[in-house]
Amino acid sequence: MSHSHTLIETLRQRGYRVTPQREMIVEAVAHGRHTTAEEVFERVRERTQAVNIATVYRTLDLLVEEGLASRTDLGGGRVVYATAEHGPHIHLVCLQCGRVIEAETDLLESLVQELEARYGFVCAPQHLGISGLCADCQKAGAHDKTFEEE
Amino acid sequence: MSHSHTLIETLRQRGYRVTPQREMIVEAVAHGRHTTAEEVFERVRERTQAVNIATVYRTLDLLVEEGLASRTDLGGGRVVYATAEHGPHIHLVCLQCGRVIEAETDLLESLVQELEARYGFVCAPQHLGISGLCADCQKAGAHDKTFEEE
DNA sequence: TTCCTTGCAAAGGCTTTGCACACCG
DNA sequence: CGGTGTGCAAAGCCTTTGCAAGGAA
Numbered sequence: 368m369s370h371s372h373t374l375i376e377t378l379r380q381r382g383y384r385v386t387p388q389r390e391m392i393v394e395a396v397a398h399g400r401h402t403t404a405e406e407v408f409e410r411v412r413e414r415t416q417a418v419n420i421a422t423v424y425r426t427l428d429l430l431v432e433e434g435l436a437s438r439t440d441l442g443g444g445r446v447v448y449a450t451a452e453h454g455p456h457i458h459l460v461c462l463q464c465g466r467v468i469e470a471e472t473d474l475l476e477s478l479v480q481e482l483e484a485r486y487g488f489v490c491a492p493q494h495l496g497i498s499g500l501c502a503d504c505q506k507a508g509a510h511d512k513t514f515e516e517e
Numbered sequence: 518m519s520h521s522h523t524l525i526e527t528l529r530q531r532g533y534r535v536t537p538q539r540e541m542i543v544e545a546v547a548h549g550r551h552t553t554a555e556e557v558f559e560r561v562r563e564r565t566q567a568v569n570i571a572t573v574y575r576t577l578d579l580l581v582e583e584g585l586a587s588r589t590d591l592g593g594g595r596v597v598y599a600t601a602e603h604g605p606h607i608h609l610v611c612l613q614c615g616r617v618i619e620a621e622t623d624l625l626e627s628l629v630q631e632l633e634a635r636y637g638f639v640c641a642p643q644h645l646g647i648s649g650l651c652a653d654c655q656k657a658g659a660h661d662k663t664f665e666e667e
Numbered sequence: 668t669t670c671c672t673t674g675c676a677a678a679g680g681c682t683t684t685g686c687a688c689a690c691c692g
Numbered sequence: 693c694g695g696t697g698t699g700c701a702a703a704g705c706c707t708t709t710g711c712a713a714g715g716a717a
Contacts, residue, residue, distance in 0.1 A: 383671085383672095384670095384671060384672065384715085384717070386671095388672080389672090404706085405706085417673095417674095418673090418674095419673070420706095420707090421675080421676095421707085422673060424707060424708075425672085425673085440593060442590035442592070442644060442645050443590060444681095459632065459638045461638075462641070462644070468636055468638060470632065470635070474632065474635075477627055477628075478625065478628050482609065482620065482647070485620070485624075486609060486618055486620060486651075487651070488609045488611075488620075488652065490648065490649030490650075491648055491649050492647060494649075495592050495645050495648055496645060497632070498590075498642075499632070499640030499641050499642075499644075500638070500639045500640075502636070502637030502638065505637070505639060533697095535692095536690080538697080538698070554681085567698095567699090568698090569698070570681095571683075571698080571700080572697080572698060572699075574682060575697080594680080594681075594707095596681095
């Protein structure tokens, strides 16, 4: 609540207009940890019909452009948003059950350094998920070879 | 050539029918290092009109299911394929110029181990690209803030 | 009052699917 | 021949866009 309020104030200070739609969309993004555009839309719709999916996309783009939210591509066409205040984190995406686990970014430190040292490549690992199999699916699906085969 | 020939023979041995379309599609995938479905289609089309994009998608799916090719989601809706013989590698995707750099997987060893240790998550980092800025774009676009903002 | 924002509907890009015909084995 | 594989065209999904009306400042 106060979290999304801060974001709204920031938008206002930067000269953007504060509309009920933007308030509700920002609140919906701030509510989840990693949320799809569709989920944002649905959450807002629970409150009112006065929001269009196009506005959701436009507002999410605005938040990302203004650095107030992050956009992460989890692969397979799944894109999730999170407010910047959540802080950077990695998304572990289970190929089997689709679950998303958040991991700390310290895991990536050595990788980030090596990529820069070897290739001069400065990366933003938060932009993409890492796919694999979660602990549960490994037990449950030891017989399923989908993963190993690829 | 002999590379794609091997793949075709494998398909035959596994009971799949060998059609001219499959031969050409497999050759096109084997030709590149990371190729989109559209690129495969275009390469085949240079030889003959007798191929449909739907067949390209179906054949690529088949190759992936059979473990003969890998599918990597580079983010932003870009999906590339590579024959399994190329061996696993990481794709570094430049957010600015779109270039794709291939990196060695040894970079990921510690990350993979840590993810398993901390979360029991067994990952396939080859499935997803890592986005960031390549060396050239860092120099060229020091003024461009697109990257930092997200 | 100004002109930024929104809703609506259509268009886009990529991928999948249903169906009848073609052709590999 | 039998059944797999293909072409074609349509549909599906997700996202973007043009335009006129609405509303924040």
